[in-house]
Amino acid sequence: MTLLNSRRLAACLALALALVSHPTTGVETPAESLEFLYIDANTGGSSGGHTAVKLGDTVYHFQNDEGYTRISREHWKRFRFIYNDVDNRNIHSAHIALRAEDLQRIRDRLSLLFITQNRQVDYLTALERDEAVLDALQSGEPIEVSGIGFFEQRSHESAAYSDLRGGFESTHYPGFINAERRRLRRQLEMLRYRPHAATADLHSDQYPDYLPTFSEEIEDLHAHWFALTAIDKGWPLKNGSLIEAGQLSRRHEKQWLAAYHDQLKAAIIQTLASPYPGSGRSLLLSLARYQAISLSLSSGKRLVLDILSSSFPPSREGLTEEEKPLLRQLITQLQTTLHGLVTRESQHPEPDEANYHQIEVAASELKEAKAGLAQERRLSFAQTEGPPRGAGHAVILNHAMSARQFQTANTAARLRTEQFLQKMQATYRYQLITHNCVTELVSAVNSSFEHADESNALGGHLGPGANQGYIPFRFFELVRRHYRVTGVETLPSYRNQRLTQLTRQDTDWVAIARESNTLTSDIYRPLSGDSAFLMFTENAFWTRPLLGTLNFGYGLAATAAGLFTAPVDEGLLLKEGLFGLLFSVPELGFWNIRKGSFNEMSLGGHSEPN
Template structure:
């Protein structure tokens, strides 16, 4: 009975996790640390010379580091009371949002400067000047392209929605007529135009306010709202590259699916009406996405095929499938997983009684991923990364309606921004400047644990860790084990180590080790062009590490020399990889392993062992 009681007490204790991620080439080459509360992971990243707190979903974090980056993760479960956990979680959550607000405020000030500079250039130049990409209008690209505002080449694409847009937007116009009267859209449009023309220039006093509604954001919101209203007034179709369709007959809509879409379409119509009278500042962006979804749903109903918005970012990471021919098996598995995920979501259109916003987003995401993999089989290119939860296809800031500000007003406002931005940047530099020894991913975790628990850290966690001593990630993990109330530790093997362990159970170990020790004969690793060139793996062979490291060092030198020759034609990419490879190889001569190889197309088929 005593054993059962002790077992129950241990099992029911609250815990949080300290994660130590082993080193590898690339980011966090000296290792990394993180804290996990339930499904949320907090960790400090090096960004532009600053140490910035990031928050991720635990499954995404582990897949990124353990599979894609091929790093083993060491986990320590730390026992704590619920009150202690609440204190810690609230502290890191509050710091994340406070820091995020500071960085967004600095970016807003920079955007104000960019907009003011653009407006000044407009006033001085006889020819239109392109605005900085940071000033794009989100979601406006679903209905407008640069060719609508300037004499430039129109985009290419097969998204033809004139009939669908005319039909469904006419329905919405009739509903607005009945609810608000005949002049509603015209009045809304004129009000927005006047608001843009009368938008005041920013001042230094306003810019210092933490909750300041920035000049550039205010202008963007007003202009996006005006463009959304114009879509309704003109019954504009989608741009020709805004949507995609699954033409295979197996994705034809039957009566049940059509009924589900019709019901969802009624929901979208109500949402659009509500957004047109909404007080939220970004109502225009939300309305553009809603109108775009209304149109593709109508297009689906008219054609009987599944039509959906293209949710890939224009700057999505496009790869050549030929470049990764040795990863054909991994790519095939990824393609099959995309198809399976799409089929599962497609089934919900049959089984679900009501299609809602969340389930529609899942349909949109999985349809895009499946369509991209299918298209890659003939196009030999693939947008591997770059999907967005919201299909906010952006538009470059058009040469259209601008605030009615004199040149003198613009100059004064610009000077104010140029004085304010360095002050805000200096605050961030003082608070978050990265330092290898005193402010890194490990020190900031311990410093903030001590801040959250004040003088009760030792009482609540069993000990207190000095951040100035435990600044090396693997030392930090040892400190956690020695000072905190650690109830359990786990080792989550990297992608390659999991595969090796699985192979060792079914093969002759010396032969398997010899085959997998080098990149030439290895079957569990195909050279990833994102990695610097190397010959031997040294993470699982301590005795041979200096010898293998010598060959890797020579390989790094060779790639660097090749990079010098190719410098004029590849902008130093090969030289950079060679130098990085050399730096990763030199520690191996002293029995220290850093590089482990990475897997661009890793999948989680082995399981979370």
């Protein structure tokens, strides 16, 4: 979950505006390009710098995720917002000239590594969940099941389901739904935990074939039983789960929705007739959307699922006066987005789930933003991965296992999780020098080619970590020397963008002096985690040791003061002071790491790159 506090609110707005208006720079070249990115160092978790590769508008990079190296894939705009604006780090880009087929090789390889590791991580998560589900089953506690949170479990004879029920029974036999419900219930209650055989060694480039885990089977069986019961009893959508997102005034809008309605019906019948492991969640989502569209078509109003309502309760934190204009701006932006999406939806010749989902998201966030403004409270937005979850809770009985068997099962589940985690760590281990974000990126790119063909493709060969290439900025230097680089550019960090704007307007020495330090700066506001410092040293090379000395003194003073304030601020100032000292040391040797960072409030809708 992301609790949208004042800082986040401003950041959301900043990104919203940035996404809409991010101007195209020299680095944002056409989709067919390969760029190696070096992201400057900063304090916190980024003091060594970072490296990524950009293909079109997709960025791949490797990160240390609790002991193993995890491949990440992000949209360029989001990546740039995080690293350029929030983290306040320059992004340097080296463009590589290569053939389209070589670019596709790299793209395919990184995609395969990404989906493979994601599956392995999902499996690890499911194994971990086995233990929790076994505990819940034994103690009669409810377990979380995706999709059931959309529905109210009361007989309603929802008209939306009558044709679905009729259609389904006509393809099987009368009474099929009830018989199937009973069968699923029995299977669910009699399910035993059977530990999977230990998996073979993991491969980073072979999509694994894992059987469903115990918790996945439980959730899936329950979801299918729930879906059939909802159809049979006519369970309606939960009260307040629908949002009105305008009128269905145009004929083609209704036609589009009717077509999507038919598509959902086909998908529901198909999934109930031929379930596959993991299909329960999408089945319930289809059922909820099916009902929402039925109501839309009968009422003439566009009703969509509130995908936030079932996730988290509203925030209780109040809204400040400073935040209200930002929130109003956000509402306007969301209204424009929603209108645009609705218009585009009906332009699609065929139903399109992705577009429909975007309408759900925009309508849900608009509703929450309006509620936040009316009730003068901060906003709660659920962080959703994948399609809407609609999570709910259910108590599931288990008649198959005795207390002793539960105990044995739990021990086996824990062992199985530990074994798999060890395999993950062995396969993707993070190591400071030999297996870090740079070495893994180089290995991944090189592995796109057979017989060391990367030399032909990229113009040269770089081995993972060779020639101190395990250091991000050193690697970038090597890229420039050895690969077929056609151009190098820098996207300035947020603070540098703002400084450029200041100096572009005029050589305002007062402004420059004001922005040179953290006490008088208008652009920067000191943040926890940036360390205690006085002078910005990023853009001052020859005077850096002198400024670093001032920063060292400032850190020393903060540390001393922190000793006194520790009892009341939990050591916060002491920690900032000590880090202030630490990050001043490189400055004494002409090296800059610390640049300050921005949070949502300090960005505050001012993000105007270049």
